[in-house]
Amino acid sequence: MxxxxxxxxxxxxxxxxxxxxxxxxxxxxxxxxxxxxxxxKIVTGSVVTQGDLILICKRAIEPRKGFWTLPAGFMEEGESVEDGARREAREEACADIEIDRLLAVYSVPRIAQVQIMFRARLLSDIAPGPESLEVKLVHWSDIPWSELAFPTVVWALTHFAQSRNKDVFAPFANPPGTDRLTR
Structure with missing residues (x-):
């Protein structure tokens, strides 16, 4: 048996x-x-800022434990993508955030995911949640690019930089030439 x-x-x-x-x-x-x-599966998250600082979280769980990411994760049934992004910021960084607008929608068929990322503002102090080893606010020049967990984190940060000073912009999608990363 x-x-x-x-x-x-x-x-x-x-x-x-x-x-x-x-x-x-x-x-x-x-x-x-x-x-x-x-x-x-739908992943939702955000590029969270406080002034010129960006919130990043060091993963305490696999995959990519010990690497840096943005607060993001799988949606739960019964929640909106915005509610999911807010929940993920609380779970990963004990952070309360205010969603600004949709930043990007990424398709990652290789792992059967659609990732929806927002721009958001930090409204509270931060501390590591159960899924993070460490959280911190960093300047753009201090982002640990070689230690980022996933290509979509790089994309979201890059797209955030391209839209940072814009109030109106079309949401971004997978960058050209990234097919090998998603299929």
Missing amino acids: TDQLPTPFQHEDFRLAIPEGDDRVRRICNRCNFVDYVNP
């Missing part, structure tokens, strides 16, 4: 097939024909 539960693909109540009118293999319930769609 095993202590492991079957993975979803091993469960005898489901089969892999292409549902009628679809073009992809999906998990389908053998009893009721329910289609179990597996869709990308």
Whole structure:
């Protein structure tokens, strides 16, 4: 007898097939024909500033534990992307923030993610939350570029710099030539 539960693909109540009118293999319930769609996850976060300083967080969890990132993470059911970004800032940096506007939407199909990033202002003091080893406010020149956790962090910071003094701008997307990083 095993202590492991079957993975979803091993469960005898489901089969892999292409549902009628679809073009992809999906998990389908053998009893009721329910289609179990597996869709990308949404990550939400923000480039948080206080004057000329930018909030960064050193990750306390994998992936990329010990590397620096922006406050961001997976959305929870029942919350808006803005609420998710505010929650992530509280969880990672004990920070209260005010969302300014949408900064960018990044597609990362390689890991089945859509990342939605905002510009935001810091409204409180900061301290490491349970997912951060350290948090700090840094000047642009002090960003530890070689120690950033993910390409999308670099993109968001770069796009923030391009829009920093603009009140109106089109939201950014994946930079040209970054396909190898996302597929």
